[in-house]
Structure formats: C-alpha cells, structure tokens
Amino acid sequence: MNRTDGEPTRIYLIGVGPGDPELLTLRAARLIERCDVLLHAGPSDRSGFAVEVIGPLLRSGQRTQGMALSMKRGPDDGSVGYDRVARALLEHASEGRTVAFLTEGDPLLFGTSSYVLEHLQAIAPCVAVEVVPGVSAISAAAARLGWPLAQKAEVLTICPATYHAEQLGTLLERGGSICLLKAAGVLPTIVAELRRRGRLDRAALIEKVGRPDERIFRNLEEALGQDLSYFSLVLVR
Ligand SMILES: C[S@@+](CC[C@H](N)C(=O)[O-])C[C@H]1O[C@@H](n2cnc3c(N)ncnc32)[C@H](O)[C@@H]1O
Incomplete structure (x- = not known):
C-alpha cells in the first residue's frame, strides 16, 4: 500500500x-x-x-x-x-x-x-x-506520590488486580513495590489483604492521575465506598 x-x-x-x-x-x-x-x-x-x-x-x-x-x-x-x-x-x-x-x-x-x-x-x-511509547500511569502515579518504584535489587510487581483477587495476599508477601491496576472493582479485597499484612499505611490509590479531576487517597479506607473510575490504581511500597 x-x-x-x-x-x-x-x-x-x-x-x-x-x-x-x-x-x-x-x-x-x-x-x-x-x-x-x-x-x-x-x-x-x-x-x-x-x-x-x-x-x-x-x-x-x-x-x-x-x-x-x-x-x-x-x-x-x-x-x-x-x-x-x-x-x-x-x-x-x-x-x-x-x-x-x-x-x-x-x-x-x-x-x-x-x-x-x-x-x-x-x-x-x-x-x-x-x-x-507513552508515559505509563504507573510512572505518573509514582511521580505524583514521590515514591520510588524500584531500587537496586527490588522486584516491582505489576498486577491487573481484577483478574487476581484471590492471589493478592501471595503477591503482597513477595515484598517490593506493587502496582495494582484495574483496582476499583476489588478494592475491599485489596484493603483487607493489605491490613492483614500490615501494609495498609504503605499504600495509596490514585484515580485519573494527571487529569483535572485526579484524586489521591493516601488512606485506602477512605476510598472504600467511593464511586471510583476504572482509571484508578493502587501503589504499595
Ligand atoms: C488496561 S490498563 C492500561 C495501562 C496503560 N497502558 C498505562 O501504561 O498506564 C488500565 C489500567 O491502568 C490504570 N490507569 C490507566 N490510566 C490511569 C490514570 N490516568 N490514572 C490512574 N490509573 C490509570 C488503571 O488501573 C486502569 O484500570
């Protein structure tokens, strides 16, 4: 052609x-x-x-x-x-x-x-x-929070959370930073697993990073019950 x-x-x-x-x-x-x-x-x-x-x-x-x-x-x-x-x-x-x-x-x-x-x-x-290529929402979210995504020997896990709700606990036990995409639909499970593993205070949810209606929840419990967009991710460090 x-x-x-x-x-x-x-x-x-x-x-x-x-x-x-x-x-x-x-x-x-x-x-x-x-x-x-x-x-x-x-x-x-x-x-x-x-x-x-x-x-x-x-x-x-x-x-x-x-x-x-x-x-x-x-x-x-x-x-x-x-x-x-x-x-x-x-x-x-x-x-x-x-x-x-x-x-x-x-x-x-x-x-x-x-x-x-x-x-x-x-x-x-x-x-x-x-x-x-484009700037990923993951990099933008980390920049917004001022959290390093991975350093030296650390493993960075990126997980489409809706597909892995049952394995979230195992993933969290692996350590290193975790980015949970497609997080909105399974947020109660994410919060429960983070709480169980004492990592709730090391997590944040960002909705529509970079858009005028961006929202950041540094306390994930406050995001429970909110009408969250599909364009939301959770970072755990
Ligand atoms: C199919 S993935 C696409 C990822 C995209 N290609 C990237 O590089 O960022 C869709 C998921 O990415 C995340 N996502 C995409 N854009 C986002 C944004 N602006 N703010 C927060 N999360 C976003 C959400 O978790 C959403 O459910």
Missing part, C-alpha cells in the same frame, strides 16, 4: 500518556498533529479518555473516531473490537489517510494497542506499524 503522495503506508499506535497533555512525548504530539484520522477506544468520536487527553492538540479538519471498545472484564472485554480497529486503520491507510490509534499510558503495557498490533501483524504483515 502506498499513499497518494508516494509515502509508504504506516500506521501509528500512539501512547498518549496518563492524562496530562504535557506528558505526551514530542513524537506523539508531532504525529498526532500530522494525522488525518485518530481512532481511539472511546464510546463516541469526541469522548473517551485518550481523545480527551489530546483534545488541546486537535486542529480543525482532523477526524476523531471512537471505536466503542468495552473496558470491562468479560466476554465483551474489547477482544471482539480489536480486529474491527485493525481493519478500520487499514482501510483509512489504504485510502491515503495518515491514521493512528490512541491508547492511554504506554501502548504495550496492558494497552489496547498491543492487541491491535497483533491483529495488524496477522492480517496485514507487510504494512509498517510504528508504536510510539
């Missing part, structure tokens, strides 16, 4: 960072400016976490396209949509448009883009894909 201007087709999978547009990389910002169409996981063209992050960069004439992927665990957890995203990217590119798919944080760290990349590689192995 070649663009009408002779440039080879390249599809971009761009990490937009955790929420603050200032945390976009220069490469991400430049490519976003250049794109004709920006696809993202959100429910509609102008709403969704990733597209809202890059809102200040959008110029008139640029199209955004929400792909309405579900973020929930379960049979409709988005997997049915990855192929749809890959095919939409290919269609835009084959029609000569510069196109990208946006993901919050880093694209390949539990990111939707990692699946989209696999689908692209399977259905169009000759099309060049560039992945643009």
